[in-house]
Amino acid sequence: MDIHAAIQALVASNSALQMESYQNTEVTLIDHSAEIFKTLTYLSSLLSSMKSPLGTRDNPARICKDLLSCEYKLSDGKYWIDPNLGCSSDAFEVFCNFSAGGQTCLSPVSVTKLAFGVGKVQMNFLHLLSAEATHVITVHCLSTQSAGPGWPVSFKGWNGQIFEENALLEPKVLSDDCKIQDGSWHKAQFLFHTQNPNQLPVIEVQSPPHLGTQRKLHIESSSVCFL
Structure with missing residues (x-):
């Protein structure tokens, strides 16, 4: 083979390899650009959904x-x-x-149960994101004999604090017919409104031990609302 022809063939082969490498690099860059664009589109959509x-x-x-x-x-x-x-x-x-x-x-899982079907982590975050909370509890009561003065119950809040009569944490009494001692069913309604949201919802209604079987109770829970 002529030396000049061999050199020309080598140059042509090298040029072809360089062109192929350039084309492969270009394809790779296009693929990367497409992936970057897809990622940016996803992030933009995610930020938009979080904002609105x-x-x-x-x-x-x-x-x-x-x-x-x-x-x-x-x-x-x-x-x-x-x-x-x-x-x-x-x-x-x-x-x-x-x-x-x-x-x-x-909403409670049932109006007669003080459970809301929300885990502690989510409830704690809801407390942190809120400035106040409201909850209404209705106590239905049946007295078989005189049980003395005072409310028939106290209330345990989410964070363990107790709401009761003549205490620092005292709910507003919307109505109280449980004082009527005639052997019939009556009800008392209590409003809990606090600027310390982790006190609510009420999770337990406690009847004083000394009442024994003198008084029968059941409760009705409203939704607990946070703002």
């Missing part, structure tokens, strides 16, 4: 007030929240009372 949540199961708000501050107007009703903003799988449904300033209201 929809209150759905897939896009929950932290609390109802977050929905109230959105640009679009929403009606009172049921929405999904996730106070700790972790995985949306632990989000839960609440009633948002926008008419009352954006209250987040948790």
